[in-house]
Amino acid sequence: GQQLNQSPQSMFIQEGEDVSMNCTSSSIFNTWLWYKQDPGEGPVLLIALYKAGELTSNGRLTAQFGITRKDSFLNISASIPSDVGIYFCAGQWSGSRLTFGEGTQLTVNP
Amino acid sequence: EAQVTQNPRYLITVTGKKLTVTCSQNMNHEYMSWYRQDPGLGLRQIYYSMNVEVTDKGDVPEGYKVSRKEKRNFPLILESPSPNQTSLYFCASGQREADEQYFGPGTRLTVT
Secondary structure, three states, X not given: OOOEEEEOOEEEEEXXXXXXXXXXXXXXXXXXXXXXXXXXXXXXXXXXXXXXXXXXXXXXXXXXXXXXXXXXXXXXXXXXXXXXXXXXXXXXXXXXXXXXXXXXXXXXXX | OOOEEEEOOEEEEOOOOOEEEEEEEXXXXXXXXEEEEEOXXXXXXXXXXXXXXXXXXXXXXXXXXXXXXXXXXXXXXXXXXXXXXXXXXXXXXXXOXXXXXXXXXXXXXXXX
């Protein structure tokens, strides 16, 4: 099956710092999705990417669909305490299953 | 309000005692799925359903059953739970698999 590696596994940062996390795949994907899971809740979609090279922003969040179609990154600028949570990437090749990464646990110290 | 609901939210049970976790969505979505979340392993898909009466295995289907008799409901059944099924379970729905998936609040299951 498709392998999807997400890194880092965890991050401890100070409020105000920028954050970057990424996912790489052993296969080419048509779709990359980034989700956030707040403590005690289900994941919520942050950004969806459908085209190689696409760069999309959602407030302080920016995500890119890698030009090779095998990777994607998510950046968070000027982090705040409510950014705490687990961030998941997910990717899919047409007709195949949606695969989730292992998640990046983000802790923001005030 | 558009939402996915799961019940129960928390469940402690014993090995071998059949249980069902219900999932319901009010968005008329065709696609529904079940995931389990374990530390360091992310979200792994158990079963999914493309539409009513159409279900298929995900990545970790062993020990689970599902049914899709109505569009809005997608229950997860554990006929004979075992301790390795202790996990956090999420139901999700979307118009298609590649579209935004709306997740339920999760069910934390402990099997002793």
